[in-house]
């Protein structure tokens with residue numbers, strides 16, 4: 001059997017463009033699902049945007065019920081628990097297209113199907129799954145996830161909520177305070193994390209909630225938020241809430257692991273959930289830009305606006321390429337583990353865990369991409385963008401949360417690098433050999449041959465492989481300098497993480513486009529090729545800046561000079577791309593089509 005790439009290995013291996021999934025690969029069933037969702041959103045959500053902005057919490061519940069009736073809540077739930085049993089890519093597709101019109105819907109959907117349902121699917125006993133999953137998959141019940149506390153946010157394992165075993169050993173009494181709980185206002189089930197005695201790690205419990213028989217559970221008022229205004233977000237107070245012992249999820253003390261693994265899924269799904277919002281924002285922006293006349297000219301004809309449209313589209317296209325690439329890698333891993341005899345549950349858990357690094361990178365890039373797109377969307381609308389009467393204002397407010405929940409972007413940047421180092425130390429990935437090779441090559445004389453770059457993307461692929469060398473050079477030096485203390489050097493780690501993000505996104509975008517060209521023609525893919533090249537140009541610039549910062553903080557004298565020379569060599573094009581010309585091509589395509597059309 002072909003061995004699949006491991007999580008994090010993209011930094012040391014090349015990927016064949018034919019081995020990645022692109023949205024043009026959606027099969028008939030997936031295309032039908034996509035159409036059904038887009039139709040649902042256009043009919044049930046987009047026309048009622050003002051109801052979300054006016055904090056109509058009941059309306060979100062209605063939409064979620066309808067989504068349940070349409071089967072959208074159970075896409076990745078196995079058929080034996082009332083779902084459709086579709087694979088990971090399909091689950092990503094639904095998250096993507098259901099999230100385009102309102103951050104409130106996207107958040108309610110993501111919290112319910114992700115962190116509200118997945119922990120039971122991944123860690124539940126057969127009885128727990130039989131009892132709860134069909135209700136969650138159909139939308140009869142909704143789920144919430146209670147991890148965060150007033151004093152336990154990013155430091156999630158430090159929660160004070162207690163679970164005390166009853167004398168007869170039949171139930172736990174949970175007491176404590178949770179905050180920022182999505183879907184709290186209309187959920188019937190909560191995944192609650194609490195500490196038993198003085199355990200090092202928290203434990204997860206499945207807690208039923210019925211407002212007519214609250215069992216010690218009270219809800220705070222709805223939080224007044226910057227965005228996702230109709231998404232229910234409340235504090236949840238537990239006062240001796242009785243939970244049968246059989247409602248422990250997995251084992252005592254396993255809660256932190258469950259929380260982390262649930263967040264892995266949550267992260268990649270949040271990233272994919274930013275895509276359709278991005279596509280719609282670009283479409284609304286270009287429509288406006290084509291109609292708005294200033295100086296007797298549609299503003300879309302101005303270079304300053306073309307710049308924005310091109311950069312916005314490039315970020316979304318890049319994020320899409322990367323999300324579906326990772327989704328396929330995860331699906332492959334799940335299939336591989338299934339073939340080895342693991343249960344669906346174990347395979348899914350381990351498959352996603354394997355790509356935890358990519359999930360963290362995607363979350364950061366996707367959430368920052370949508371923020372950028374929404375911000376530039378406002379700018380294209382000018383004063384009208386600042387008005388509640390246009391969709392840009394709410395898109396901007398809704399986008400902001402994505403950088404905070406599912407682990408802040410700071411935490412995800414730090415985590416991505418530390419997870420990579422852990423994998424290397426455990427021997428899961430051999431970073432050492434390629435890092436030493438890079439170190440040795442720095443002392444050698446560079447080749448002055450002029451390679452043949454006539455094949456599409458041959459130079460770009462070489463640049464990507466050089467960016468990987470730049471990363472290995474910097475990461476290697478950082479480990480050598482700080483050893484086990486490296487995690488404390490956060491600014492340095494953040495710079496290294498930035499290179500990881502740029503490499504993954506740039507490579508995925510090139511691979512997607514190469515795959516696309518292979519099934520059509522270079523002429524038909526002119527704008528996509530331009531986006532792949534522009535994205536790489538931006539990635540090189542960012543890597544240069546972050547790389548330089550890391551090098552000058554890590555080294556001095558001759559060594560510093562040698563590393564800076566290395567960085568220069570690793571970020572050098574033979575034929576510099578022309579970013580202005582590339583942006584013109586991309587923007588013109590969007591302007592001509594009057595929509596995001598990729």
Ligand SMILES: Cc1cc2nc3c(=O)[nH]c(=O)nc-3n(C[C@H](O)[C@H](O)[C@H](O)COP(=O)(O)OP(=O)(O)OC[C@H]3O[C@@H](n4cnc5c(N)ncnc54)[C@H](O)[C@@H]3O)c2cc1C
Pocket residue numbers: 111144145146147148152153154155179180181182183225233401404405406407408409410411490
């Ligand atoms: C609208 C909304 C919905 C939410 N939904 C849920 C939910 O359904 N369930 C749930 O359990 N939680 C939920 N959350 C909570 C969310 O996950 C947390 O807000 C988030 O994890 C950050 O925690 P915090 O707010 O306590 O910030 P803090 O942890 O206090 O962080 C504050 C700042 O410090 C930085 N920081 C913290 N620690 C470090 C560190 N070690 N190194 C470097 N920087 C650090 C952070 O990046 C951030 O910039 C939600 C939050 C919001 C706003």
